[in-house]
Structure formats: structure tokens, C-alpha cells
Amino acid sequence: MPHDLTFSNSHQDLAARDEDYVLGWRFEPRIIFERGEGTQLFDVDGNAYYDMSSGMMSLTLGHAHPELVDTIKSMADRFTHQSSWYSNPWVIEFAELLATTLPGELKMTNFAVTGSEANEIAMRMALGATGRFDICSMVRGLHGGSLAAESVTSVGGARRRGLGPLTMPARSNCIVPAFYYRAPVDDPDQWDEISLRMTEELIEYTTSQEVAALMLEPIAVPGGMIVPSERWLRGIREIADKWDALLVFDECQLAPARTGKFWAFEHFGVVPDIVTFGKGLTAGFANCGTVTTPEIAEKSRGTKGLPWAGTYPQDPLPCAVGLTQLQIVLRDNLVEKAATEGEFVGKRLREVQDKHDCVGDVRGKGLYRMLDIVTDRESKAPDAEMAERIRYHALEEGLLLIVVKNYVRFCPPLIASHEELDDMVGRLDAAIAKAELGLDIGTDLSASGSLATNNITR
């Protein structure tokens, strides 16, 4: 698996053509992949890498899972797409089964193509059901790239630069996160009280006081894997109730099972009014959505463009694949597996942290962990360059990581075996050791991935 990151001429030719014709963010070196199997991806030269981000955090069962392949094949010559103003058995079964995983009356799903769209549906529902306008989201939260979802996103970097009035004004990114690692006080309990009080103050003074919803990820992943306390998330529920606003949880990065509970909000004993899903529940197809109660669905029906339809939501092929995946997640008890193996991975990653000063903190739950890379433990200053170097050396070790800013993600498919998980941590350890040596790697990483996104000056 380990290799020296030299690529064949035909591989380099594809990378050059990709640069000339395909517009997209790219990590350096550009690697062109042609196949996936289980936990691994293979580039066009046949080099294997563990897929440490499960695609875009979507392949809960890894690549080419045989039962999903069977479903795709059987749907391909039967039924792939239909008018979204009619229904099909697979969308009904998916929605019914999903409802069994949710508490209370959360059982009506409005389907969407992307997570961004699901979050926009959630906002429309909140406006429709409450008759109010302001959406309050969390600092360091991310809800997608479509314009309204971007407006409630606040993960820093250059994302919103230049969008000007295209982002919506009726929002306040005002929930102060329970980011204990970089909080100005050391005591998490004290920070819970301060951040909740600041949140209340900001809602009162930065909004129109016509609050439709508080919207956040129960564990904010892209913003730094911020795991709050039960007290903090309960406090957010109380603030929503006080303002008579709905509580929306975005679980696009979290469900199903990844954190050791089917829904991450189950860790905190707090139930939302609306929950959105994407990525991990899609199996890599366009099967996202927004779940709410029949009461909220009815109140918002016929207003704000709801129910949402569009061209592709609830198509038979993606719903059938999502359904098969959901059945497997429940049948194989992947919740329990993520919880148990997550304990092991958490322990192993803390050992890695002890060995390397640049690993300031390891956060997360279950099989979703994040390393916070710092210049030194005292200042905790984020070190995005070092994180990129870790990503580069991890490729040499046969690990394909997503690194954004100074955050290194550990998000393998949930089907990974105990031995594979142990192997992944060992390779990550070796990659960090190499990165710390500061070797001349002969590759310009400033053009790579998140370093490039942060350095936009135009």
C-alpha cells in the first residue's frame, strides 16, 4: 500500500486534462481514482488507499457493497427516475423505516437532492409554521453552499466573500458554540453558562425578535468537531422554546450510526422539531431530506413553496439504494459497532496525540474523529500548513484523508474491521511523524484544498 507518490505518464496526463477542463477544488497531488472496494480506493495506476472520508462522508457501507450493487443493478433496468408529483414504493418504505429511528412525531419526510436543499426546506418549514423570519444559526456551523444555506453557514475562510447581498439578511449567525478547546475560560461548565447567556443576548439584540428557528448541527463537524455537553444542547432547546422558535438539527454529517447513536442528537437527550439528513444516509446517491412532525408539515404546507418537489427528489433508484443501506445499518447494528470500535479508535488516537506535539486535541464520537493540528499546545494556534503536510504524507502511507483548515478527519466506512481501524491509526501515526520532520516534498501545497480556499484574495 505505501508508495512514493510518483505516477505513470497516463495518470499525469489525466491530471493535466482535469486541470484544463474540470473546474473544482483539488488536493495536491491530483490523484485520479477509478475504483473502490470496501474501505479502499484504487487510483488509475492501481495504487490502493484507505478511504478515510468515506467519499464525502457518504459511503457508510464503503465502496461497492455487494447488496447495494444488487439494488443498483435491479433498479437500473427497472425504474430510475419519475415525476416527483407521483410516488413509488421505495420512497414510501424509506420514509417509513426512517421514521422508526426517530422519536415522537418526527415522521414526515420532504425529500431533497442535496443537504443544502434539505436545510433550505427546513428554513422554509420554520418560516411557514411560525409565520416569523429570523433563522439563528451557530458560529462555526455549516449548512451547505446554496445561497440561503450559505447565509446560515459561518465556518470562516473565503466562502462568503463577494456574495454581498445574495446572502439573506433575515438571519443571525449568533449561537455561541460550546467550543471548549478554544474557549476563553478553562472550565467547560462555566463556558456552557457564558455561551448560552451570550446566545440569548445576541438573539435579543441582533435579530428582529421574530425568530422562526434556531438551526445547528448537534455536533458541528466542519467547524471543528464541536461536541457540546448535554447541558449546553438542552440550553439551546430552552432558548428556542423561550422565543417560541423551532429547533432544527442538521445531521447531514452525523446520521446514521456514525457517532455511536443512530442520530447524534440522541447523545444529548434533546429532540428537535425538524431534522435534516444527507451524506451518510444517501449511500452516495441523491437521497437527502428534511423530517418533521405532521403538525409542522401541515402548518407549512402550501406556503413558502412547500412541499418541496424539484426534478430529482424521491426518485426510485436513489431511494431504493438508500433503503437497502438503511436496512443493512439496522440489521447489522452499525450503531453498536460504531460505538464500540469508536471507543477503541478514540483511545488509539489519544495515544497518537501523546506522541506528537502538533496534535493539540482529538475530538469526536464513535467513528467520527478529528485531529486539531496546532503550532504548539500552549498557544493552540491552528496550523493548517502542518495539517496539509500530514495529508500529503498520509497519501504515501496509503491513507486518503480529507483535511480542511487545521482539521484532519478520521471518518472511515462503518464496515471497517477492527484490524483495519488499527492499521489506519498506525499509518496516520507514521504520516504525522514524517510531517513533523518538515521534509522537502517538492509539491506546492499552498494550491491544495483548503489552504487554497482560505488564501483567495480576489
Ligand SMILES: Cc1ncc(COP(=O)(O)O)c(C=O)c1O
Ligand atoms: C453539516 C452539513 N450540512 C449540510 C451540508 C451540505 O450538503 P450538500 O453538500 O449535500 O449540499 C454539508 C456539506 O458538507 C454539511 O457538512
